[in-house]
Amino acid sequence: MKKVALFPGSFDPFTKGHADIVMRGLKLFDEVIIGIGTNSAKKRYFPLEMMTDKIRETFQDTNKVKIIAYDDLTANAVVTYGANFLLRGLRNTTDFEYENTISQVNRHLVNGLETVFLITSPELAPISSTIVRELHKYGAKVNEFLPYDLD
Template sequence: MPHSRIAIYPGSFDPITYGHLDIIKRSLRIFEHVIVAVARNSQKNALFGIDERIALIRSVLKDEQRVSVDTFSGLLIDYVASKNAHVVVRGLRAISDFEYEFQIAQMNNSISHDVETLFMMTSVQYGYLSSSIVREVCSLGGNVDSFVPAEVKAAMQKKYGLTGSQSADSV
């Protein structure tokens, strides 16, 4: 198998959280370049459109030269091949994540033996964190400062019609 120092980190990133950023930064310890690949998934009811998600990710990672942001649709395995990469990075929070991700990794491996999946356990402080939980907390006016960067918080509050004074400063 050819070696590549490029990893693909796919997901919906709706929105990107500190948990995602933790996986990206830790992946950069292993890989020369990480492509954050935002999936076009019409089955999910997204808060942010694809272009908005890409802009937010680029904004929070603007100082990281070894990360690029892209979008894809169709099979992840085809996208990985198109980028001349051979590793998919996936974050795991719990056993339930592993069951699902293991099935996807096995399917990807059965389609292409050239692609490996690297599972990274989330850091302890982000083990509970998910984009859907962050969306729910924000939609109810809760404080999301410890879950997402400031620009993501502001974008979410705008989407939900909240202003800084309407959202709780301490929950």
């Protein structure tokens, strides 16, 4: 059976930390689907179409990464896109507490769905989309935190 992981997130923006999780995930899975989900509690800063294009550009050299956008429960996206795993990155214990709860709910919604957690590479742990958005909003250069250029 082909091992397909859905890597869900708002990816606003998609950072080097996210790219690292995808590349390391490719060592475990046959395919990684990057799922840009709609978070009803957040308003996007970077346009969805732009972020989709930037992520596609980042992984243009592999056919093992797909990018999708969805406006649904992640558990439903897993079924819709044929994934059999969720892939998540953990920077710290706060991430673990949040992600653990979500993984339990997703497993309840999709029987047998496993979430695979990868610990963020130490040099990338301080990077968060929230920090990058804030820096960008006030004119700071952020390309060093991203696997693509914004300019």
